Amino acid sequence: MTYVPAHGSAAGGTTRGPRLVELDALRFVAAFAVMSFHFMAASKSLWDDYPTALFASINRVTTLGILGVELFFLISGFVILMSAWGHSLGDFVVSRVSRLYPAYWFVVIALFVMYTFVGVKGFDPKLSLRDYLVNMTMLQGGVGIGHAGAVFWSLWVELRFYILVGLFTLVGITLRRCLGFMAAWLVLVVVAEGTRSDVLTFLFMPRQAPYFIAGMAFYLIYRFGSTLVLWTFVGVSYGLCLLAATERIKGRVDMIGFAHYPAPPEGAIIAITLIFLLIAAVALGWLRWLRWRALTTVGALTYPLYLVHQNVSAVLIPGLKDSIGRWPLVGLTMATSIVVAYLIYRLVDRPGQRWLRAALGASLDRIRLRDGLSATPPPAPVTGVAAQTKEASVP
16 A cells, blocks of 8 residues: 655654644633533523523534534544553553543532532532442443432543554554454444444444544554545544444434534534544644643643533533623633642642552553563554653543
8 A cells, every 4th residue: 555654753663753742722712612511601500591692793603513513533632542552552542541530539528528518509510429430440330329419421432442442452553454453343333323333333332433543544644644545434434433423413402402502404504514624634743843841741631621621610600600601601611720730730649640650550561470471561552653642542
């Protein structure tokens, strides 16, 4: 299969390229879109009125902020394949668990305290102590227990994607195998949609899988260069994503009416097209000019920001909506959410990741030693591709 060499590649080289900070920037764009949706298009219960009426001048945009999650999924497809390439299942599990859980555990505990002892009402999941304990595993979506945070549904989707990629690492990830994996997944997506099978839908996530598959294809374009086959995967996934996004938006419109959720289908089409163009620009190296070092931190804090922003609004908006104007209140809520997220990142997430990665890595090394394997297997050669971006794989 012929290809155009990827930007920055050097045949036979083993140098590791620079970090893809452009993905960090896009993760914050996705988080800001989701915040805008929750604060200015959803959350009627907090404002005691439809937010789309309160913020009518921008409601055609904020209603589409719901699709920020889809941008997260695309980024995950790109980065998780990059993270798993050349690594064992054990290394992949250590990387993902240490990335996901420290901030998540903290937020679940904080939500338990907030809704059990503080008396906050907005977005109260009304869970028992047992339900919160199950939430600590992040597996609540698989056992029929509600999510402690309304946004946690997407983490359950991400977790299932990680499981599929983890299983893929068992056979060894190569370009040829990636193409087979992606093709098989697309076929199963179509079968799941056609049969409406609950089992196939649970396993292969037909509404989210095209975003992951497209992200994987974009990473392969970034790593190996453009080919007709890879762009075909992007094109097919794009078509399926348009169907999923327009149906998702239509579901919102049907639920509360277009007057209260003015999001036309063409808006969803424009949003998904823009999302794909942004990731294509990353894959083709068109955003390499983004070199602001602070973007690394900005990207890292988007995960705790995603986890906490909606509950921050549950505290601030009901308490202050009668005291200050709605626009300043939204600005204050966004700023507070970012500050809280930054504190969680610095005080909980970053040290928690280091501790958990070291503890799990040491356990993995002991298992390898007992099995007669090297405790520190040599890393796979990397040829002109970006450094592994551990922080860029979840919202």
